[in-house]
Amino acid sequence: MKEERVIFGNTPVLDLSGLIPKHITNREQLNEWEAANILKAERKLLTQRRKLPFDTAFILKTHGFMFDDTWNWAGTFRKFDVNIGVPWHSIQEQVKLLTDDLLSWEMQNTFHAFGRSVRLHHRLVKIHPFVNGNGRHARLISDVYLYSRNEKPLEWPGYELIDNSKLRERYILALKDADAGDYLPLERFIRRFVPGKIRSRLLKTHIERA
Ligand SMILES: Nc1ncnc2c1ncn2[C@@H]1O[C@H](COP(=O)(O)OP(=O)(O)OP(=O)(O)O)[C@@H](O)[C@H]1O
Numbered sequence: 001m002k003e004e005r006v007i008f009g010n011t012p013v014l015d016l017s018g019l020i021p022k023h024i025t026n027r028e029q030l031n032e033w034e035a036a037n038i039l040k041a042e043r044k045l046l047t048q049r050r051k052l053p054f055d056t057a058f059i060l061k062t063h064g065f066m067f068d069d070t071w072n073w074a075g076t077f078r079k080f081d082v083n084i085g086v087p088w089h090s091i092q093e094q095v096k097l098l099t100d101d102l103l104s105w106e107m108q109n110t111f112h113a114f115g116r117s118v119r120l121h122h123r124l125v126k127i128h129p130f131v132n133g134n135g136r137h138a139r140l141i142s143d144v145y146l147y148s149r150n151e152k153p154l155e156w157p158g159y160e161l162i163d164n165s166k167l168r169e170r171y172i173l174a175l176k177d178a179d180a181g182d183y184l185p186l187e188r189f190i191r192r193f194v195p196g197k198i199r200s201r202l203l204k205t206h207i208e209r210a
């Protein structure tokens with residue numbers, strides 16, 4: 001793969017030394033291969049309802065499930081700094097803080113499950129624990145969280161959100177508002193992906209609690 005297309009708000013994949021399939025020569029092939037790997041993870045995590053422990057081990061394991069056929073660093077934290085995210089040596093501590101916060105939101109019933117999933121998603125991408133795949137990982141983790149708490153996973157738009165598009169632009173802007181502590185734009189943005197039938201019930205409860 002000679003050149004990397006720059007996608008707004010994405011970690012560029014420049015180091016291909018960890019790539020497991022040796023036949024991949026371009027970005028389209030890589031996208032396809034990763035998508036198949038991720039589908040396998042979704043089948044594992046979104047088919048059997050269980051109350052899962054959202055701890056550091058599970059955060060790592062999920063990334064491993066998603067990219068284990070693709071990258072030899074799947075399921076491990078990055079060991080260098082990238083353009084987005086906390087310094088690499090703070091990752092362990094920041095992920096622990098996040099999983100502790102999630103636990104305390106649950107115990108104190110802070111936010112609806114949807115609000116918790118949005119915060120979990122944002123905090124994960126803000127930390128950016130992995131070399132790559134942070135967006136897809138955080139979105140799947142938020143779905144697994146909803147699913148394991150008896151809610152429906154979201155209907156993410158797939159490639160339109162991943163490639164350069166108006167939708168992605170709005171997504172990144174909403175993430176930046178969340179970086180600054182304002183979660184409303186991100187909640188509004190993600191709300192449109194809540195499955196239709198339960199959207200009104202979820203939003204009603206969510207607004208009542210706000
Ligand atoms: N300013 C920001 N604050 C928080 N998160 C951000 C910001 N900019 C980008 N992100 C997140 O980082 C993700 C990109 O990181 P990375 O390239 O590691 O993930 P990916 O899964 O490969 O990409 P994608 O999400 O585009 O599929 C974006 O999807 C978004 O979720």
Ligand SMILES: [Mg+2]
Pocket residue numbers: 010011012132133134
């Ligand atoms: Mg990326």
